[in-house]
Amino acid sequence: MSAHEDDITRRDFVGVTVAAASLYGGAVAEAAPVSGPADTANCSLTINGHRHDLQLEPRVTLLDLMREQLHLTGTKKGCDHGQCGACTVLSDGNRVLSCLTLAITQDGRHITTIEGLASGGQLHPMQEAFIEHDGFQCGFCTSGQICSAVAMLKEVRSGMPSAVSLNTKQTMTDEDIRERMSGNLCRCGAYPNIVAAIRSVEQRG
Amino acid sequence: MRRFGYSRPDDVGEAIAQERRFPEAKFLGGGTNLVDLMKMGVEKPAHLVDITRLPLTQIEERGNVIRIGALTRNSEVAAHPLVLAKCPVLSEAILAGASPQIRNMATTGGNLLQRTRCFYFYDPSYAECNKRVPGSGCAAIQGYNRIHAILGGSDHCIATYPGDMAIALSALGASIVVQGPRGERTISLDRFYRLPGATPHIENDLKPDELITSIEVPTPTVTGSHYLKVRDRNSYAFALVSVAALVDLAPDKHIRQARFALGGVAPKPWRVPEAEEALVNRPATEAVFREAAEIAVRGAKPHRYNGFKVELAKRAVVRALTTASQRG
Ligand SMILES: Cc1cc2nc3c(=O)[nH]c(=O)nc-3n(C[C@H](O)[C@H](O)[C@H](O)COP(=O)(O)OP(=O)(O)OC[C@H]3O[C@@H](n4cnc5c(N)ncnc54)[C@H](O)[C@@H]3O)c2cc1C
Numbered sequence: 001m002s003a004h005e006d007d008i009t010r011r012d013f014v015g016v017t018v019a020a021a022s023l024y025g026g027a028v029a030e031a032a033p034v035s036g037p038a039d040t041a042n043c044s045l046t047i048n049g050h051r052h053d054l055q056l057e058p059r060v061t062l063l064d065l066m067r068e069q070l071h072l073t074g075t076k077k078g079c080d081h082g083q084c085g086a087c088t089v090l091s092d093g094n095r096v097l098s099c100l101t102l103a104i105t106q107d108g109r110h111i112t113t114i115e116g117l118a119s120g121g122q123l124h125p126m127q128e129a130f131i132e133h134d135g136f137q138c139g140f141c142t143s144g145q146i147c148s149a150v151a152m153l154k155e156v157r158s159g160m161p162s163a164v165s166l167n168t169k170q171t172m173t174d175e176d177i178r179e180r181m182s183g184n185l186c187r188c189g190a191y192p193n194i195v196a197a198i199r200s201v202e203q204r205g
Numbered sequence: 206m207r208r209f210g211y212s213r214p215d216d217v218g219e220a221i222a223q224e225r226r227f228p229e230a231k232f233l234g235g236g237t238n239l240v241d242l243m244k245m246g247v248e249k250p251a252h253l254v255d256i257t258r259l260p261l262t263q264i265e266e267r268g269n270v271i272r273i274g275a276l277t278r279n280s281e282v283a284a285h286p287l288v289l290a291k292c293p294v295l296s297e298a299i300l301a302g303a304s305p306q307i308r309n310m311a312t313t314g315g316n317l318l319q320r321t322r323c324f325y326f327y328d329p330s331y332a333e334c335n336k337r338v339p340g341s342g343c344a345a346i347q348g349y350n351r352i353h354a355i356l357g358g359s360d361h362c363i364a365t366y367p368g369d370m371a372i373a374l375s376a377l378g379a380s381i382v383v384q385g386p387r388g389e390r391t392i393s394l395d396r397f398y399r400l401p402g403a404t405p406h407i408e409n410d411l412k413p414d415e416l417i418t419s420i421e422v423p424t425p426t427v428t429g430s431h432y433l434k435v436r437d438r439n440s441y442a443f444a445l446v447s448v449a450a451l452v453d454l455a456p457d458k459h460i461r462q463a464r465f466a467l468g469g470v471a472p473k474p475w476r477v478p479e480a481e482e483a484l485v486n487r488p489a490t491e492a493v494f495r496e497a498a499e500i501a502v503r504g505a506k507p508h509r510y511n512g513f514k515v516e517l518a519k520r521a522v523v524r525a526l527t528t529a530s531q532r533g
């Protein structure tokens with residue numbers, strides 16, 4: 001694991017108690033909120049290390065919150081229906097789709113977006129690899145691809161199987177990388193270079 | 206999206222009480238289906254009870270049963286050592302569905318209750334859909350029905366159940382545990398889902414104020430299993446046809462017992478006991494599998510654009526049983 005990934009992993013898990021060792025364990029133990037349709041509700045979430053204390057309408061998605069209210073426009077809206085992966089971000093280190101995530105449900109969570117991957121003025125190795133291998137053309141899918149790929153390598157290290165690895169018992173074949181990245185579409189078809197970029201980061205370990 | 210209220214209980218009893226207290230309330234799991242349908246204007250709840258922090262996230266073995274909490278995420282279930290060791294067909298089915306991001310979000314309970322991907326259901330600009338608006342008609346029967354059902358449909362609705370996980374659970378003989386104001390009950394998965402008949406808007410046995418708390422999967426004694434999914438692209442697409450197959454072979458390669466369920470062809474996981482019985486004490490050969498496949502699709506009623514599913518389903522059954530027989 002590189003120093004950068006170390007940083008991110010550490011940052012993602014700040015505030016998560018040991019009892020939450022399961023991937024999705026609860027990070028929050030405040031009084032359970034209740035709000036009516038006309039109300040906004042309190043929500044506090046940490047995005048790229050910055051804590052935001054917000055009053056939110058429950059219907060605001062995490063994607064719209066970031067793009068429209070917090071001016072974090074690095075995360076892209078491709079389809080808004082869970083079909084393309086352009087809006088992929090990390091929630092407590094796990095890749096999720098911000099377009100199908102209601103922001104209010106993320107109370108207490110730590111979100112990492114493409115804007116939060118670099119640290120100390122240094123690009124994340126995955127960002128560097130995408131540049132080096134020309135892993136994009138128009139760039140619209142790229143922030144989702146990179147966030148997805150960062151979490152994917154973490155999943156592989158933690159033993160997460162894929163439909164391909166279950167049967168071949170091999171991880172990180174080209175076929176396995178494609179399967180594990182199938183939640184991120186690229187309309188420009190930069191796939192071969194995306195696979196090469198991810199492989200190079202994986203090999204550097 | 207319509208405005209709605211929101212609450213996030215941390216206890217099962219409180220979640221059920223809130224569902225009853227707030228008018229037009231719905232439970233929110235991973236939201237990967239519900240939020241999407243709310244954006245489309247198909248679902249219009251006035252209140253969401255967020256159940257994702259309920260303590261229903263255990264996966265444990267009790268005797269010969271694996272009990273999976275309803276709020277476990279699909280990715281966790283697929284990767285769980287107990288599931289991989291004792292019923293790998295469940296992992297296979299889950300990993301064949303959706304994408305890694307969606308599987309990280311989607312919950313076991315929500316996955317079971319995901320709604321059909323019938324285009325006409327999903328898009329309220331079509332006036333006719335008995336499932337969305339009871340009594341309005343069915344746009345699919347005379348429409349573009351390539352993805353629709355060949356089995357179990359009615360004159361009122363020919364939508365398929367789209368999920369993968371429930372197909373494996375059907376073949377495994379799983380049960381669903383639900384909790385409501387009247388207490389807890391357990392329903393076999395095969396009886397949980399309903400055929401559309403004249404009421405396609407009623408899809409299962411669950412009452413609005415009942416919460417799925419877990420599923421119970423009896424660990425199978427089989428020599429091999431397989432989940433085969435046939436679709437328009439290799440990944441991140443719903444099944445045209447799928448088959449979950451479990452085979453128990455004797456050392457002489459005769460079939461002691463076999464079970465299979467079909468997805469993508471019917472409004473519910475399609476399991477035909479006579480087709481399974483036809484395999485008992487027979488040799489594990491293609492001809493025998495083909496006989497069972499013929500029985501499984503008996504009574505198929507194809508529509509204008511989905512006739513291909515009949516032969517595809519039969520071939521998929523043969524291939525899934527063949528692969529399951531070769532494993533182990
Ligand atoms: C682009 C895309 C592709 C997909 N591809 C596939 C695929 O190939 N195969 C597949 O199987 N699925 C696929 N899916 C569907 C996905 O698996 C489901 O959306 C998901 O499993 C639903 O789980 P959830 O927790 O997000 O449910 P939610 O959306 O939160 O809820 C769904 C329904 O269940 C109810 N509910 C949730 N939990 C409970 C509970 N415990 N008790 C009572 N009611 C409850 C909710 O009120 C709601 O009505 C896809 C989805 C998308 C968006």
Ligand code: SF4
Pocket residue numbers: 321323324325326333334335336337342343344345346353361362363364405
């Ligand atoms: S098949 Fe069912 S869901 Fe689709 S339009 Fe007809 S009634 Fe609606």
Ligand code: FES
Pocket residue numbers: 076077078079080081082083084085086087088097098099100
């Ligand atoms: S914008 Fe979220 S998946 Fe396409």
Ligand code: FES
Pocket residue numbers: 135136137138139140141142185186187188189190
């Ligand atoms: S680079 Fe254009 S969509 Fe991927």
